[in-house]
Amino acid sequence: MGKILEENGNYPKVKEKVEEFIGKIGKIEEGAKEAAGGAS
Secondary structure, three states, rough: HHHHHHHOOOOOHHHHHHHHHHHHHHHHHHHHHHHHHHHH
C-alpha cells in the first residue's frame, strides 16, 4: 500500500489506483466463488 502512495504523489490518483486494486480483488474473489461453486 505504501508503495502505491509513494509512486502516485497526489491523492486523487492514489484513490483511483486503490479502487482499481479493490476491483481486481473483487473479480478474483468472484472467480474463486464461481470455481468453488462449479466444483461442488
